[in-house]
Amino acid sequence: MPKLRFTGGIALIAAIATGCGMTAPSPLAEHPLPSDPTMINYVDPSRVHGLNIQELGKNEHDARRVHITYPSIDDAPRLTEKLRRTVAEHLGRFDKHATADPTRSHPEFNVDWQLAAASNQVIGVRLRIGESLATGWSEERTTVWYDRVNRRALDSGALLKDGSALAELSRLVRAGLSDQGSRVNPHAVGTDPKTFDSLSFNPHGELVVEFDDAQLTAAPLGRVAVAVPASEARPLLSATGLRAQQAATETPETPPAMGSTEAIKAADTTKLPAQSSKAGSVDCAKAKCVALTYDDGPGPETGRLLDILAHKGARATFFVVGSNATAHPELLRRMRQEGHLVANHTWSHRDLTAMPISKIADQLNRGQYAITQAIWQVPTLVRPPYGASDPQVASVARGLGLSVVRWNVDADDLRPTDPKVIADRAVSGARPGAIILMHDVHGSTVDATPEILRRLQAKGYTLVTVPELYGSRGMDPGKTYDSAASADSPGATGSIQRALEKQAMS
Structure with a gap:
């Protein structure tokens, strides 16, 4: 069986450490390295017809520093509404945490996004949701999908065809994480669909499973992700999942981001x-x-x-x-x-x-x-x-x-x-x-x-x-x-x- 491939925050530390003085890290410091199999070939949003940016923020002088952006696409209003509800739910939880924790003078909540796929059949929007409270900065990642064929806005779990596919994916991911030592806890990967709220595909059609900071670790490690080989992933996919996989493999190569x-x-x-x-x-x-x-x-x-x-x-x-x-x-x-x-x-x-x-x-x-x-x-x-x-x-x-x-x-x-x-x-x-x-x-x-x-x-x-x-x-x-x-x-x-x-x- 093809071996699953893993990446975590430690892989990125080495890249950042190669700089000196005040040299900036690569713009990929928040994302996978180019050679990383979990790298997603994000779609250039300027190529998507009818795409606009929705924004939610607060007063510059508000104690809570909130900035939220997410895309809206003219022919996908249900996707826009699902994205709005998703960020609103996270913001609501943040507000409760910030109210309960008066120790931080400027708690921060930030949401940005990228397009995991965009075709005439499917759109994938990856949200990066970060918050800063007394425990420091942490990030969650969630990918929302829109099936243009049936006009449905879906969570990532809908890329899988049924509960048995979810169970098999959980087994594959645990196996892929098992040789990572004490950095991650494979046993934290269960069969709760919420565990798999950020699924997408790399340009080779491999299923990329992303986890939130500290979701599988005792302390935030940074981005932890696993790439499931396309041959292993394909039997697990729903019709929407197959459309998403095809869209990702057809995405034009984007110019490499600048480095230092x-x-x-x-x-x-x-x-x-x-x-x-x-x-x-x-x-x-x-x-x-x-x-x-x-x-x-x-x-x-x-x-x-x-x-x-x-x-x-x-x-x-x-x-x-x-x-x-x-x-x-x-x-x-x-x-x-x-x-x-x-x-x-x-x-x-x-x-x-x-x-x-x-x-x-x-x-x-x-x-x-x-x-x-x-x-x-x-x-x-x-x-x-x-x-x-x-x-x-x-x-x-x-x-x-x-x-x-x-x-x-x-x-x-x-x-x-x-x-x-x-x-x-x-x-x-x-x-x-x-x-x-x-x-x-x-x-x-x-x-x-x-x-x-x-x-x-x-x-x-x-x-x-x-x-x-x-x-x-x-x-x-x-x-x-x-x-x-x-x-x-x-x-x-x-x-x-x-x-x-x-x-x-x-």
């Missing part, structure tokens, strides 16, 4: 730093300038927002999430072409201050790579999720040539709010050199934008990208910028500062 910091920099040597195509057209030491910034996109509302900005002759800075950027690179290209600036908001919107330096670098590197692949320019700005930064985050940003950008005006648009209220907050806080925080993933924010532009322009403001606020002084990698009008901002000194103070008095 050095590899990314080497690939970037032929690309210019990202800047507005209209940079230099406004002197913000003379003109009254403010910078509108939009976080978390691109999303379903981003195209409409770009239409509004174009109509009003305004430009903005978009801090995009890397996983969203891969789904809609055409929106990033439109931003660049229309004079806006595209900047880094990490790969999956994690709280960087709660992560080790290797993970910080991974989040920033993967965000850089996703954006660079879309616009063929290298981002020079990063906004840390929740505005949370510290010397370690700044140090990693410096190594990647990124200035850290926060804000001094918050439109507070994450909560369901009347567009007029959002506009009032944005405009009332505006001063020359202000950086205004908003989110292009919310319809109410986009609805508020025409009024924001009308009122700001009526006050004599010019809407520019963030680097234009600082003029020839520029922005330094690793330094934090809240506002060009702030006396303690490293980019607002000397003549620029005096000019801004004079504007503010006029």
Whole structure:
């Protein structure tokens, strides 16, 4: 019988350890290594017609740091609803745990996703659900399937044809784990379908079984997975499972992800730093300038927002999430072409201050790579999720040539709010050199934008990208910028500062 193949977190540690100093690990540090048989050949979401990104988050100042994204596909509403229910159930449990544990000042809950398969017959969505409480960071993995033939949204267990197939899979997985020593406990693998909530296939049709952190171990080991040979898996599969297996083997090979910091920099040597195509057209030491910034996109509302900005002759800075950027690179290209600036908001919107330096670098590197692949320019700005930064985050940003950008005006648009209220907050806080925080993933924010532009322009403001606020002084990698009008901002000194103070008095 073909031998099952296993991987765990220890296999990844060796890869990370090959770096030195602040060198970032491979973007695969959270996923299998390329030679790993449990590697899933994820589908490029930009190739899936009708795919949009749904997002659920909380206020930037909320004690609980929550960021959830999952896909919706136009012709699969039942899949969207099942994904929504799945993440809502996990969020509900997290909220209970966070309420019962007051020791952590900023408990975090984060969900990102990838497409395990996508064909005209089946779609597979792999969710990575992480939470940080007093016990530290842990992740669960679950893969939801949609059978387009019978229009059913299904748990992974539905890939198996019956209870006897589940029992046989359990036996095969236990056998595959039995020679792994004390790292994993094969006896923890039973016949409960919930144990097998993340099933998918590698490009060879082997059935990949993933487990949650600490599900089979005494302490979190990282990703633990087993690959069941295709010949052993096929007799166990339902009709949906067979369709999923075929879809995975037909998935086009995707370009390899970039590796270390050095590899990314080497690939970037032929690309210019990202800047507005209209940079230099406004002197913000003379003109009254403010910078509108939009976080978390691109999303379903981003195209409409770009239409509004174009109509009003305004430009903005978009801090995009890397996983969203891969789904809609055409929106990033439109931003660049229309004079806006595209900047880094990490790969999956994690709280960087709660992560080790290797993970910080991974989040920033993967965000850089996703954006660079879309616009063929290298981002020079990063906004840390929740505005949370510290010397370690700044140090990693410096190594990647990124200035850290926060804000001094918050439109507070994450909560369901009347567009007029959002506009009032944005405009009332505006001063020359202000950086205004908003989110292009919310319809109410986009609805508020025409009024924001009308009122700001009526006050004599010019809407520019963030680097234009600082003029020839520029922005330094690793330094934090809240506002060009702030006396303690490293980019607002000397003549620029005096000019801004004079504007503010006029």
